[in-house]
Amino acid sequence: MTGIRIIVFALVGLFLGTIVQGAPVDTDPADVPNFYQLFNNPDAHLSLAKAPDTIDFITEHGYPAERHYVTTEDDYIISLFRIPYSHNRQNQNEKLPIVFLQHGLFASSDGWPVFGPDDGLPFQLSDAGYDVWMGNARGNRYSRNHTTRSTMNSHFWRFSWHEIGYYDIAAAIDYTLSTENGKGQTGIHYVGHSQGTTVVMVLLSARPEYNAKVKTVHLLAPVAFMNHMDDFMVNSLSPYLGFNNVYSKLFCSQEFLPYNDFFLAMMFNMCLPNSVVSGFCSDSDNTNEELGRTNTTASGMLTGVMPAGVSTDQILHYMQEHQSGHFRQFDFGTKKNLVAYGTETPPDYPTDQITGEMHLWYSDNDEMSAVEDVLRLAETLPNKVMHHMEDPLWDHMDFSSNWEVRKYINDPIIAIMDEYEGKSN
Secondary structure, eight states: OOHHHHHHHHHHHHHHHTGGGSOOTTSSSOOOOOHHHHHOOGGGGTTOOOOOOHHHHHHTTTOOOEEEEEEOTTSEEEEEEEEOSOTTTTOTTSOOOEEEEEOOTTOOGGGTGGGHHHHOHHHHHHHTTOEEEEOOOTTSTTOOEESSOOTTSGGGGOOOHHHIIIIIIHHHHHHHHHSTTTTTOOOEEEEEETHHHHHHHHHHHHSGGGGGGEEEEEEESOOSOOTTOOOHHHHHHHHHHSSSSHHHHHHSSSEESOOOHHHHHHHHHHTSTTOTTGGGGOSSOHHHHHTTOBOHHHHHHHHTTOOOOEEHHHHHHHHHHHHHOOOBOOOOOHHHHHHHHSSSSOOBOOGGGOOSEEEEEEOTTOSSSOHHHHHHHHHHOSSEEEEEOOOTTOOTTHHHHBTTHIIIIIHHHHHHHHHHHTOOO
């Protein structure tokens, strides 16, 4: 189990273990300990280095970086980061095709440039002549604003990955196409990892008009159906959180491990390469480290900026998927489902409506995205290309942190995009 999963598992246990502190189940989500006050002790800040942000990860290698704020249809304000051109190619005056990258659960845009220009997909895309954008889901460290709600208000946290796909990704795509470089372009290329795959499938199935706005879509470790997921944390928790019961009611609609500067600085300093506890931060198990499969320095840095902030409803939604065997909308319970959907159970996402060019990248050793579930998803997609990783040890995080990610993931993805764009370089 990776360091980040240990933290997550322990904290979910804390939520469940403090059930007696919660409000009655027929009221709003439970009162929980104020983690912001608990962790945000100013006296502890003195000796800690500040955790870097996406701008830092980009500019330290000489690339230009921009931050953009986008308001969604439901009034959340999300942040997008951009590498508008390559300083190596000096192509700032050219019209460049757009690529949008979306992170996974517990992560942020930091997860893309942290691997540096040799292995980081955004840098390689920039040097290949693309206008590179990196999204941030509502609720993470970069997207904690709303036109009327504070993060201290429980209503701010009443969203799952459905809203991230339906609203955030839609707003991000529209915004990139509205920029000076985007004007006149018909669509974007999309790359998502883990939850980043879930949300784009939500968008393209629930709002099929957006299929016309994507050129190629690359799903790294796609997560939709979850029947065969064999993750220890999910298997342990979904029997409790995958149904409408006292546990899920107390767990719902709140920030999971509230983000604050102290906690992030603490994790970053723990995960620096010279830290005595840096081994705890690796995203891969000891076998992978011993075999030299993982960029342990970058993985440690990545763990040091995670978790970046999520709603507990995102976790609940995945737990529901694991138990139901469906890829469907959030289950509010029979009464609320009737109001929200007009049916007692949530509707399935019509993935057969996804007509965009979908590239599914999957492996045999991915406990979060089982082969059987990926193949079941593929059967529903009318326009897909399958990319099976031949390495029998390739796991969920290898799609971003494997030492050979450039050879097996980044270069092939760029080649597919180049072919679509008719490039000869």
